Amino acid sequence: MIKGVIPRDAPPPDYHKMMRELYRIGNNLNQIAAKAHTLQVMDIQRYDRAVQEFRTAVHTITEAVVLPERRS
Template sequence: MKRTVKKQFWLSRDEAQELQKKAKRTCLSEAALFRLLVRGFEPKEKPDDRFYDVMRQLSAIGNNLHQLTVKANAIGFLDMQKLNTEAERWHSFQADVERQFLRPEKSDLKWQ
C-alpha cells in the first residue's frame, strides 16, 4: 500500500513516552502501531522467550511429522490417513498459538 498522505500532530511529553513505550512492547514502529490502532486492531505485546522456544519445538515436531508422512507414503507402512490427520492437527495447533500470542486482534472500541 502506498502511503501518500502525511499527518502531523502534537503530543504531550507523557503521551509521546507512552506511545514510544507501547510501540517498543509490541516491536512495532510508532507509525505502524498508530496505523493498526486506526484500522481497529489492538496489537499484542511481544511474548517472552518461552513462547519462541515452544514455537521452535512445535515447528520441529511438525517437520518430523511431515517427513514421517512422506517416508510412510513411499514405503506404504503406516496408516497414512491417521498420520496426516495428526500432522494437520499439529500445524493447526501451531497456527492457533501464533494467532493467540502474536497477531493483532480487532478492537472492541465503540467509536470505530
C-alpha cells in the same frame, strides 16, 4: 491503531517453545511422507493426527504472536 487494533510487542517468551513444537510436527509429517513414498503406503490416521496438530499449533501461534489485539 486507526483500525481499532493494537500492534503486538516482541514475541512472548513461549514463542520459541511454540516454534519448536511446529518444527517437531513438521518433522513428523516429513517422516510420514518419506515412509509413504518408500513403501508406497500411507498411514492415514497418523498423518491426519499430525496435520491436525500442525493446524492447531499454527492457529495458536498466530493468535498469540501475529494477530494484533483488539481494543476494548
